Amino acid sequence: MGYTREELMAAISAGMPAKRWQHVEGVMESAVILAKRYGGDPEKADLAALLHDLAKFWPIDEQEAIIRDNDLNTELLAYDKQLLHAEVGAFIARWDYGVGDQEVLDAVRYHTSGRIGMTLLDKIVCLADYIEPGRNFPGVERIRELAETSLDDALIAGFDSTISFLLEKHKVIFPMTVLARNDLIQNKTE
Secondary structure: OOOOHHHHHHHHHOOOOHHHHHHHHHHHHHHHHHHHHHOOOHHHHHHHHHHOOOOOOOOHHHHHHHHHHOOOOHHHHHOOHHHHHHHHHHHHHHHOOOOOOHHHHHHHHOOOOOOOOOOHHHHHHHHHHHHOOOOOOOOHHHHHHHHOOOHHHHHHHHHHHHHHHHHHOOOOOOHHHHHHHHHHHHOOOO
16 A cells, blocks of 8 residues: 555545544544454554545546446446445545555445445444444434444344435335345344
């Protein structure tokens, strides 16, 4: 990787509002705590959390173009535009910031949707994004409580919350999120 942690932090924070940067810092803190609690790699958790929203505030048309022009997951284009930044972020982390660790890149890529067969790092970053201290949505306290004793149960509750929210708003649900939730239930490791 061609950037120091401090250089990455400066570059990424410059591309988002201060409130979003506070969120990223909260996800970094939460990811390191979860990694230590569940036997993950705190350095990888910190890096993936740092990178997870790097494209969040890029123009949607630019994100769509990156996905189309680089043979990324075009299925995302048919769903909520909030999903795009994860795929684009993983791509940019590799090509613009020189991150070569596929596990870190995948944790960035799947932090919004989840996936079947989530790795420990995938789970940590996804859950940290749900429970970071700045998050305030109905049910977040319960998810935080579950995260104290079960990574899988907390993540299932997070996916349940997202799916319920989308159902209430009559929005389409990205199938991979449902599949990730089901896979967690069927293969709970705790």
